Amino acid sequence: MPKVVIDELRCKGCGLCTTACPHGLIRMSDKLNRQGFLPAVISDEDQEKCVSCAMCARICPDVAITIFKKVNIA
Amino acid sequence: MSSALQQVFAHPVSLKDVQTHFCPGCQHGTIHRLVAEAMDQFGVQDRTIGVASVGCSVFLYGYFDIDVVEAPHGRAPAVATGVKRACPDKFVFTYQGDGDLAAIGTSEIIHAANRGEGMTVFFVNNTTYGMTGGQMAPTTLPSQKTSTSPYGRNVANDGYPIRMAELLAQLEGVAYSARVAVNTPKNVVQAGRVVKQAFETQIQGRGFSFVEVLSACPTNWGMDPLTANARVAEEMIPYFPLATFKDTSAA
């Protein structure tokens, strides 16, 4: 399961999350979503690099991002 | 040992799971989220009554999963006075733009604050009348071009931008007054803390609490969302400093 879940339909393509990520992991898609915006996306490879800091989610004005963190269980 | 994924950031329960009408990059959405998050944290969702103003945030009832009263333009603090006095056990807040609160509603906000009404006011300062097409507001910055100041705000003629958080902090009835911004993750976290302090002020019955939030209006500033967000730090924060101007719990 991915750590960063971006709701493609909720995203309005403002790009604020791309500036918030300290590791520059989020970029804008070149494919329009159903509302006509270019949504934010993250590649599978960059999902692995994500540190689950949620900075992208906190700055998102549209609450389009949900964050999960890997935890060790016994 | 194996690993699992734990959710560390979720949509607040007090905020309805719906798409908003706000423009891309409009920070009304961020501010809605922070208010809803505080409602969740204090467990007051089922006893909260919101009072909506007139402006782009007029659809408060559509986005918060709470009861909302609509007030005439600028009169939200007067309506909230009635609500809080009739139902003192409810958590009562208004959510107002700068045109609403600092122009047509100047009288209502000053007197509600001065009477020390036990409400919380969220004041969204985006230096313009967003909903009606970007007219000059009392908070419009010097030289800022708007649809009614096409050559830029001329302070000799139009006066100076008004600093509401500082002004209200002078009033005896005000228990808490602060200004925050939501332009960086760090400022969003700080804004969340301040919103919660304002909630606490009301929950502890200490008096009137006020949070001014600097907010981008990309559409009426004629900027893309990233440029508009950058303007908050470059132009707004130097004139409207981020600070807590009064906190009676710290006294």
Ligand SMILES: Cc1ncc(C[n+]2csc(CCOP(=O)(O)OP(=O)(O)O)c2C)c(N)n1
């Ligand atoms: C009595 C009255 N006068 C004027 C208006 C027109 N009007 C609607 S919203 C608004 C200003 C809204 O600006 P602001 O409060 O800053 O909210 P924003 O949209 O910027 O969030 C005005 C003047 C009105 N609805 N009612």
Ligand code: SF4
């Ligand atoms: S959670 Fe942090 S590291 Fe992961 S994408 Fe978002 S901002 Fe980047």
Ligand code: SF4
């Ligand atoms: S901040 Fe939110 S709305 Fe803006 S591009 Fe990122 S996910 Fe989309």
Ligand code: SF4
């Ligand atoms: S006009 Fe401005 S304040 Fe209104 S929704 Fe659009 S960006 Fe937000």
Ligand SMILES: [Mg+2]
């Ligand atoms: Mg405004």
